[in-house]
Amino acid sequence: MFKYIVGIAAVVICFFVKPWLAAIVIALAVIYMIYSNIPSFYASAGNRAYQDGDYEGALAKYKKACDTGRAKLMIRTTYAFVLMRCGKFEEAENVLNSILALKALKPEQRALAEEYRCMVYYRTGRLEEALEDAEELFKSYKNSSMYGMLGYFKLISGAPLDEVRAFCEEAYEYNSDDRDIVDNMAIVCYKLGDYKAAKEYADELMEKNPSFVEAYYHSALIAEALGDTKRALEYLDKVDGCVRSAMTTVSEEQICELKERLLSGEGENNG
Numbered sequence: 001m002f003k004y005i006v007g008i009a010a011v012v013i014c015f016f017v018k019p020w021l022a023a024i025v026i027a028l029a030v031i032y033m034i035y036s037n038i039p040s041f042y043a044s045a046g047n048r049a050y051q052d053g054d055y056e057g058a059l060a061k062y063k064k065a066c067d068t069g070r071a072k073l074m075i076r077t078t079y080a081f082v083l084m085r086c087g088k089f090e091e092a093e094n095v096l097n098s099i100l101a102l103k104a105l106k107p108e109q110r111a112l113a114e115e116y117r118c119m120v121y122y123r124t125g126r127l128e129e130a131l132e133d134a135e136e137l138f139k140s141y142k143n144s145s146m147y148g149m150l151g152y153f154k155l156i157s158g159a160p161l162d163e164v165r166a167f168c169e170e171a172y173e174y175n176s177d178d179r180d181i182v183d184n185m186a187i188v189c190y191k192l193g194d195y196k197a198a199k200e201y202a203d204e205l206m207e208k209n210p211s212f213v214e215a216y217y218h219s220a221l222i223a224e225a226l227g228d229t230k231r232a233l234e235y236l237d238k239v240d241g242c243v244r245s246a247m248t249t250v251s252e253e254q255i256c257e258l259k260e261r262l263l264s265g266e267g268e269n270n271g
Helices: 002-017 019-051 055-067 073-085 089-100 107-123 127-138 144-157 161-174 179-191 195-206 213-225 229-241 252-263
Strands: none
Touching: 019 055, 019 073, 055 073, 073 089, 073 107, 089 107, 107 127, 107 144, 127 144, 144 161, 144 179, 161 179, 179 195, 179 213, 195 213, 213 229, 213 252, 229 252
């Protein structure tokens, strides 16, 4: 704000001294504003592309913003996120590490970068490192996304399921509207063989009309376990309309294997 006040004052003074000088000052100010806002222009275009589902287009725009060397921290953090969505995890890790090397980071800025880096660790096969860092971060940074991410890491890490369920229940109490938290509850109940409870959480998630693959895949597994092959296949049919990215944790191979098993009749009496 101060620099704008100074700029306006300079224009006014120049106008009364030499009007042509004021015109030059205004022109320079406009050029400076355009120059300084170029990263934001690229980032806005990247955000529009991302909203349209054009992740590669979004990535190109965010890269241009960051290549200017003047991109704000949030733009750089978002660039790392889009890199992750496009499966460029090594590049995302480099961006996040450069952010975390900054000394003037606010606690919430550092925490978000560390959270994203945990996901990079997981997607590059470093689950133990991801889990360790996520647990350490969780001590001082608790929100719905952290509960969802850490709960999922615990689920796939082989941790005792009763402990995982306790954590997922804590997460559900924290925010029962979060899609990942509800999905984690469905998974842990399924793994424990508590199919009735798993179905209740899966049905709760279905009421929210989810658009991510994992919700329908896990619901199909639960329906299979309850012997409802028809419903399981209906869930899998809805997978085609879901948004996919490199961050999707269920592979096409897993989906095909489950569908083949259901169609062959092997899943009819698993309840």
